[in-house]
Amino acid sequence: MKGIRILLLLIASVTFPVGVEARGVKAVADSLSRLTDISVPVRFTVAMPQLTEDVIYNIGVTCRSTADTLLFPCSYLIDWSIEGRTPEVRGFAAYYEGNHYRFSGDKLQEYHASSDSVPFMPKRFGAMSSDGVQQSAQFVNILPVSIADALRKMAADSCYTIAFTEDTVVGGVPSAVVKAVMVVGGQTAMESEYVLDRDSFFPRRIHFENSPGSVSEQTADVEFGTPASPEVQITEPALIELYPDVFAKMRRSSFSLEKLVGQPLPGFNAPTPTGERYSRRAGDHFASPTVIAIIDPSVSFAPDAVASLRRAVSQAPVECGLVMAFTSTNADLIEEVAGTPAVGEAILQSARGVARDMGAAQLPAVLLVKKDSTVADVIVGYNKDLASDVIQKMALLNQ
Numbered sequence: 001m002k003g004i005r006i007l008l009l010l011i012a013s014v015t016f017p018v019g020v021e022a023r024g025v026k027a028v029a030d031s032l033s034r035l036t037d038i039s040v041p042v043r044f045t046v047a048m049p050q051l052t053e054d055v056i057y058n059i060g061v062t063c064r065s066t067a068d069t070l071l072f073p074c075s076y077l078i079d080w081s082i083e084g085r086t087p088e089v090r091g092f093a094a095y096y097e098g099n100h101y102r103f104s105g106d107k108l109q110e111y112h113a114s115s116d117s118v119p120f121m122p123k124r125f126g127a128m129s130s131d132g133v134q135q136s137a138q139f140v141n142i143l144p145v146s147i148a149d150a151l152r153k154m155a156a157d158s159c160y161t162i163a164f165t166e167d168t169v170v171g172g173v174p175s176a177v178v179k180a181v182m183v184v185g186g187q188t189a190m191e192s193e194y195v196l197d198r199d200s201f202f203p204r205r206i207h208f209e210n211s212p213g214s215v216s217e218q219t220a221d222v223e224f225g226t227p228a229s230p231e232v233q234i235t236e237p238a239l240i241e242l243y244p245d246v247f248a249k250m251r252r253s254s255f256s257l258e259k260l261v262g263q264p265l266p267g268f269n270a271p272t273p274t275g276e277r278y279s280r281r282a283g284d285h286f287a288s289p290t291v292i293a294i295i296d297p298s299v300s301f302a303p304d305a306v307a308s309l310r311r312a313v314s315q316a317p318v319e320c321g322l323v324m325a326f327t328s329t330n331a332d333l334i335e336e337v338a339g340t341p342a343v344g345e346a347i348l349q350s351a352r353g354v355a356r357d358m359g360a361a362q363l364p365a366v367l368l369v370k371k372d373s374t375v376a377d378v379i380v381g382y383n384k385d386l387a388s389d390v391i392q393k394m395a396l397l398n399q
Contacts, residue, residue, distance in 0.1 A: 024164035025155045025178060028194075031201040032148035036065040036074040039232070041225035042142060044080075048218045056083040059139055062230045068097045071113065071120050072134045073145045075234040080139060092243065093137035096234045100134045103243065108250040115255060142222055147194070147203060154180055167198060170205075174198040202227060240356060248356040256359025260367065260375040265292075266357055270348040273331040278323075278348050283373055289397045290321040291390060292367040294355045297326045297337040301382050305364050306338050312390035313344075320344075320394055325351035327363065368393050 044057040060079040072095055081090035093102045098113030098120070111119045111133050120132040130136065140146055154162055165177045176198050182190040195205040206222040232238065236256060240247045260266070269279035293309050295302055306324065313322045325348040326334045334349050341347045348354070355363065366379040368390070377393045379386070 024166060024176075025151050025162060028164075028176065028178060028196060028201045029148040029151040029155075032144040032151070032203075033073065035144035035202065035227075036063050037230060038063050038144070038227045039230040040227040042139075043223040043225075044139065044142070045221045045223075046218070047220075057081070057139070058083055059142070061139075061143065062232050062234065063143060063145070064096075064230055064234050066097060071095075071098055071132065074143070076140070076143055077232060077234050077239075078137070078139045078143075091138070093140065094234060094239055095134045095137075099236065100137070101239060102133075102137050103246050103250070104138075106250075108246055108252070110251075110253050110255065112253075112255050142206075144203070147206075151178065151194075154178075159184060170195050173204070175204065176201060236359075244353070244356060248352050251356070251359070251361040254359065254361045254365065254378075254380045257361070257365055257367075257378055257380065258359075260358065261377060263375055265367070265369050265373045265375055268325075268354045268357060270325055270351045270354055272347060273334055273349050278346050285373055286321060286369065286371050288319050288321055289371055289376075289394060290323060290369045291394070292323045292325065292369055294325045294327065294351060294358065294360045294363055294365045295337075296363045297328045297330070297333050299363075302337045302364075305382050305386060308387040309366070309390065310342070310345075312387040312394070315387070316391050316394040318394055318397060322346070323348065325354050327352045327355055366390065368397065370397060 039060070039062045042057075042059040042061055044059055046055045046057075057080050060077075062077040064075045066075045075094075075096035077092065077094045079090070079092045081088060089105050091102070091104045094100070098117075100111045100120070102109050113120050120134055122132055123130045134140075135146075141150070154160055160180050160182050162181075163177075163179045165179075168175055168177055170177065176196045178194040178196070180190075180192045181188060189211065191209045193205075193207045194203060195207075196203055203222075203224050205224065206220075208220045208222075210218040232242070264283050265280070267280055267282040267284070269277060271277050291309060291313060293305070295305055309322060309324065313320055321344045322342075323346045324338060326338070327350075328334060329350045331349055334347065338347055354360075355365070358365065358367070360380075362380050364382050364386075366386070367375055368377045368379075370376050376397055379389055379393070383389075
């Protein structure tokens, strides 16, 4: 897999030289730059001598235009899986409006420019440079806007010679073709060929060959299907809906939870241990200010957290309710931790989906909610001062 990653990085960093074909390459790049609202299936095949068989990725690419083009020219969702692997190996990368998510099969990472813009910035290390996270995620280089960027660099780098054929036939289909050869120190380092639709310049096939003819030769073939209008929205709620288990089980950031402050509480529902169902729609008002706590009952401090919350509610300067949403499905465990609900309390179970939808990655997560359902504050994690923290923050709701 390391060799594959190296090849992908080389593909992503393709740069090429000014030549007589520059005008044709510029026309292709300009056309590809405008393809920011598409959905297309892609088959990406990697072959290397050290691999006993080719590695084939089946990829779904969705791009959407965006008004926020400072960090990347479009929003994108790249969903991939490796063909023939058992158990299944799959992942995704997504970007929109300064928010980037990537999942590689066992780890979910997320970055938000509003809280930390550094990961999105290009970096330089001496003569070397690296892209921001939104540009360096796996397979970002096959997006039309990324191919356009590579082709523009092709027209400005003297290491490459290029040939552009505007009207030819490839596989019986009218096509345009860009061929490029990179020569370093008199040796051919890379050859690439872009087969494009003759009229739209949309890519049909791309072939890359790294170190051709050497023992370390590596090749990649990218085959594009028929593009269509995108149906998937690229927002965090849409991603959570597409990948509920990933966000529920592997999320480690509470960024989304903290963003709820000042916003209406999202709607949620969950069963109670007694078989009833507790349900609230977004914007539903409460009878009084309410403390909503999302708790994992299996952790050692869960009983102390429950006791602290009950003490805080009983001592708060305002009358308030308490909703304790436990992520476990084990009603006996929840009863052992929380006992019988007191007057003004609600105890919920199977609330992992509630935690996911609220963006609560670290538990317990406590939301302090006004009567009008506006989230006034959040507390993430447990500490021995939880009761006093809740009391102090609830006092502010009465001012």
